[in-house]
Amino acid sequence: MLAIIRPAVSRLRPLLLSAAGVGLAVLAACELPKAPEWDIRVMAPFSSDPMSIVDFLPALITADSLDGQAVFRVEAQQQDTAYSLGEMCPACLALAGQTVAVPTFEYTDSLVVPFSDTDLVSVEILSAALTLRVRNNLNFDPLRPTADPPGYVALAVRDLASGALIDSLLISGASEPLPAGDTLEYVLDIGPAQLTDGFRVWFHASSPDDGQTVQIDNNLSVVLDAALDEIVAAAVTVLVDGDTLDERFTAEVDQDFRQELAERVDSATYELVLVHNVEVDGTLEVSIAGSEVDLFSDMPDREVRLRGLVFTAGVPQYGELNKEQIECIERFPNPDSVYVGYRGVASGTRTDFGRPNLSRLTPDLTLDTELTVTSKIRVGG
Numbered sequence: 001m002l003a004i005i006r007p008a009v010s011r012l013r014p015l016l017l018s019a020a021g022v023g024l025a026v027l028a029a030c031e032l033p034k035a036p037e038w039d040i041r042v043m044a045p046f047s048s049d050p051m052s053i054v055d056f057l058p059a060l061i062t063a064d065s066l067d068g069q070a071v072f073r074v075e076a077q078q079q080d081t082a083y084s085l086g087e088m089c090p091a092c093l094a095l096a097g098q099t100v101a102v103p104t105f106e107y108t109d110s111l112v113v114p115f116s117d118t119d120l121v122s123v124e125i126l127s128a129a130l131t132l133r134v135r136n137n138l139n140f141d142p143l144r145p146t147a148d149p150p151g152y153v154a155l156a157v158r159d160l161a162s163g164a165l166i167d168s169l170l171i172s173g174a175s176e177p178l179p180a181g182d183t184l185e186y187v188l189d190i191g192p193a194q195l196t197d198g199f200r201v202w203f204h205a206s207s208p209d210d211g212q213t214v215q216i217d218n219n220l221s222v223v224l225d226a227a228l229d230e231i232v233a234a235a236v237t238v239l240v241d242g243d244t245l246d247e248r249f250t251a252e253v254d255q256d257f258r259q260e261l262a263e264r265v266d267s268a269t270y271e272l273v274l275v276h277n278v279e280v281d282g283t284l285e286v287s288i289a290g291s292e293v294d295l296f297s298d299m300p301d302r303e304v305r306l307r308g309l310v311f312t313a314g315v316p317q318y319g320e321l322n323k324e325q326i327e328c329i330e331r332f333p334n335p336d337s338v339y340v341g342y343r344g345v346a347s348g349t350r351t352d353f354g355r356p357n358l359s360r361l362t363p364d365l366t367l368d369t370e371l372t373v374t375s376k377i378r379v380g381g
Helices: 090-095 255-264 323-330
Strands: 002-004 015-018 023-026 038-047 050-052 061-066 069-074 077-084 099-101 105-114 120-136 152-159 165-172 183-190 193-196 198-207 213-215 221-239 241-253 265-275 280-289 303-310 317-321 337-348 350-352 355-361 366-379
Touching: 038 241, 038 337, 050 241, 061 221, 069 120, 077 105, 077 198, 090 105, 105 221, 120 152, 120 165, 152 193, 165 183, 193 198, 198 221, 241 255, 255 265, 255 323, 265 303, 265 323, 303 317, 303 323
Parallel strands: 337 355
Antiparallel strands: 002 241, 015 023, 015 038, 038 366, 050 366, 061 069, 069 221, 077 221, 099 213, 105 198, 120 183, 120 193, 120 221, 152 165, 152 198, 221 355, 241 337, 265 317, 265 366, 280 303, 280 337, 350 355
8 A cells, every 4th residue: 555654644545547537536455457448547645744944953953842832942052251350440550469459440341142053043032041150250359348339240131133132130249249259140031032143241340449458460350151041942043055954754655556557657747745834945856765775876776866846835846757767666675665755955035134045943844745656557458
């Protein structure tokens, strides 16, 4: 019998269309009728399978589910930087090595955390955990808790592309001192939010004069660390530029049926229909072979290659199968099945953020394939 052996797909039987007016019938057994001389078209479903979009995703993204909802998970994105006392306190430069009261200073800078894979352009976050750490490697507390008013550090997290504010945090020396050698850590719940290209953490330190006396060492520093983790996304926009899709399936096609078809074939055509709404376009090939290793082997005695196909959705694509190709399929050694492989080179069709070849992907997208082979045969006589 003919059927596709994927659990989610119903088993399929070959369909007969008679030129003598018998209409549409289902071949109940895997053999061809021995009735009067009729020209019969036998439609054999070779593949009806969903192709995954995983091949279009950067390596740092995986498909998953959360509470029954399909989601993407993105690897942690992390960076750190150190701000030296000499950078933050220009007045300290002339005091290097001296034991004096630390001058007051104000300092603003930022830490950029770009996506670790440039093929990832934008993430539509459902939820994420942003950990911010401020580590004091100075030999005094820059928050000056005894000053009036005390010092503070302000942190603002913004989208890297647009500058949109995601979240912010104020650390005041009045409630949270930062002695030498200590680290302050905060975890912010992020989402829903959209990040494009990554994010930026703005750092502003205000350190007032409190009369504290230390030996000035301008090489000592404050370290800022930002880590976005546990990233759950509803969608991502990625660069798809000549990416390769490679999917392989097994289809039940009975060898007795293939043999009888090959012996009595007059002509054959194939039809491929792709049903999808994935924002990609490009070229596609299909290979039919007797084993997985023979798929796309370029060995005409071991595979039948269907070329010149494209990713266009919903439009039937046709081609011819010659007698040699039908006989090749008949010779495949597995008595119950054949292998069907899809290989394509695709590029995104969306232009966003001033860049071409982009595709917005959601975790529930698939490319459904419908491949049928129709053979015209002479029955009876």
